[in-house]
Amino acid sequence: VPLDRLDSLPTWLLNRSSARGHRLLTEALAEAGARGYHYRALAALEEQGPASQATLGRLAELDRSDVVATLAELEANGLVARAPDPDDARRRIVTLTAAGRRRLKRLDGVVASVQEELLAPLSAAERAELIRLLGRIAGR
Amino acid sequence: VPLDRLDSLPTWLLNRSSARGHRLLTEALAEAGARGYHYRALAALEEQGPASQATLGRLAELDRSDVVATLAELEANGLVARAPDPDDARRRIVTLTAAGRRRLKRLDGVVASVQEELLAPLSAAERAELIRLLGRIAGR
DNA sequence: CCTATTTCAGTGTTACTGAGATCG
DNA sequence: CCGATCTCAGTATCACTGAAATAG
Numbered sequence: 001v002p003l004d005r006l007d008s009l010p011t012w013l014l015n016r017s018s019a020r021g022h023r024l025l026t027e028a029l030a031e032a033g034a035r036g037y038h039y040r041a042l043a044a045l046e047e048q049g050p051a052s053q054a055t056l057g058r059l060a061e062l063d064r065s066d067v068v069a070t071l072a073e074l075e076a077n078g079l080v081a082r083a084p085d086p087d088d089a090r091r092r093i094v095t096l097t098a099a100g101r102r103r104l105k106r107l108d109g110v111v112a113s114v115q116e117e118l119l120a121p122l123s124a125a126e127r128a129e130l131i132r133l134l135g136r137i138a139g140r
Numbered sequence: 141v142p143l144d145r146l147d148s149l150p151t152w153l154l155n156r157s158s159a160r161g162h163r164l165l166t167e168a169l170a171e172a173g174a175r176g177y178h179y180r181a182l183a184a185l186e187e188q189g190p191a192s193q194a195t196l197g198r199l200a201e202l203d204r205s206d207v208v209a210t211l212a213e214l215e216a217n218g219l220v221a222r223a224p225d226p227d228d229a230r231r232r233i234v235t236l237t238a239a240g241r242r243r244l245k246r247l248d249g250v251v252a253s254v255q256e257e258l259l260a261p262l263s264a265a266e267r268a269e270l271i272r273l274l275g276r277i278a279g280r
Numbered sequence: 281c282c283t284a285t286t287t288c289a290g291t292g293t294t295a296c297t298g299a300g301a302t303c304g
Numbered sequence: 305c306c307g308a309t310c311t312c313a314g315t316a317t318c319a320c321t322g323a324a325a326t327a328g
Contacts, residue, residue: 001280002199005183005248010255010267011161013274018158020279021151043145054285059142063319068287090285090327108145115150121276127150130273134153136261137270139160140141194309203295208311230303230309 017118024114032110034103037062037070038079039111042104045080045096052091053082079103157258164254172250174243177202177210178219179251182244185220185236192231193222219243 001007001016029035040060045051048059057067071094074080079100085091096104119127141147141156169175180200185191188199197207211234214220219240225231236244259267 001201003180003183004187006180008271008275009251010259010271010274011158011165011251013271013278014154014158014161016278016280017274018151018154020277021154025151040143040146043143047144052285061141064286065288065320066318088285088328092286111149111151118277119150122273126273129269130277131148131150131153133262133266133270133273134150134157135148137160137258138153138156140156192309204310205296205312206294228304228309232310 021114021118024118025111028110028114029107032107034107037066038074039104039107041067041070041074042079042096042100042107045094046101046104050093050095052085052088052093054091056094074100077103161254161258164258165251168250168254169247172247174247177206178214179244179247181207181210181214182219182236182240182247185234186241186244190233190235192225193234194231196234214240217243 001012006012025036029039037060041056041062044056044059048055051059053067053071054064056062056071057064062070071080071082075082077099079097081095081097082092083095085093119130122130141152146152165176169179177200181196181202184196184199188195191199193207193211194204196202196211197204202210211220211222215222217239218237221235221237222232223235225233259270262270
């Protein structure tokens with residue numbers, strides 16, 4: 001970075017690193033035919049089991065307006081199924097299909113290789129330390 | 141984070157940390173009546189001296205279309221002055237005014253206190269280590 | 281009545297793209 | 305004619321807001 005003031009400024013370095021990671025991830029997922037929202041939604045479904053769209057949106061931290069389109073796309077590709085909740089007619093229960101589970105496994109691999117690429121300059125110990133330090137400042 | 145898959149994922153932690161830093165910075169600068177672009181432009185001017193708008197944009201990593209509005213705002217507040225380059229009529233030379241220098245000093249303080257707030261959970265040694273690790277993966 | 285869910289349409293933000301005018 | 309500079313207008317993106325319909 002050409003500006004002295006910025007090149008060891010934490011907020012700046014975080015922005016650069018995050019942008020680079022985000023770019024790598026978006027590109028890698030796009031190559032696999034997915035976007036971040038799809039991965040997060042599939043992961044939430046696998047970890048928490050079938051859930052209403054609203055619950056799923058909260059778990060995967062999707063905006064309520066984006067949940068609809070995201071799940072519709074996943075359903076169109078046969079990765080999830082949506083059915084009305086017999087106990088509460090407002091809800092639609094979303095479940096992961098076998099194809100969805102396989103897709104998630106594949107995307108897990110894509111995501112892992114992006115981490116590898118992003119952290120390539122660091123040793124295993126340094127990677128662990130970075131994760132620890134980021135966890136302390138990430139908030140939430 | 142409610143999802144196991146994400147809570148120690150570097151790209152995810154970087155996004156959270158970066159977003160938190162960005163929010164703190166934007167808010168603190170707004171309270172001081174500035175935005176990130178203003179700070180970067182003023183800093184570039186102080187570090188590199190008077191420069192054309194295009195050069196300044198490259199130094200401060202502003203988009204070419206945003207340079208105009210940013211500098212117009214700074215000029216309206218008397219923080220920079222713009223004058224035609226006598227040697228090249230395409231260029232407008234931008235210089236930092238005394239008021240601009242004072243404002244930059246004040247914003248440096250604002251930016252520093254944001255770093256302090258963001259990194260509050262870390263010791264001095266941890267902060268240095270984080271900066272070092274981020275520098276290695278930030279790219280550019 | 282009030283709250284929760286699902287959905288759609290529109291807004292706001294922030295970066296960027298395209299193109300024109302000027303000039304070396 | 306090519307390339308750089310400055311400028312404006314318009315677009316793309318992404319998260320979000322408002323509001324409506326439905327139901328507990």
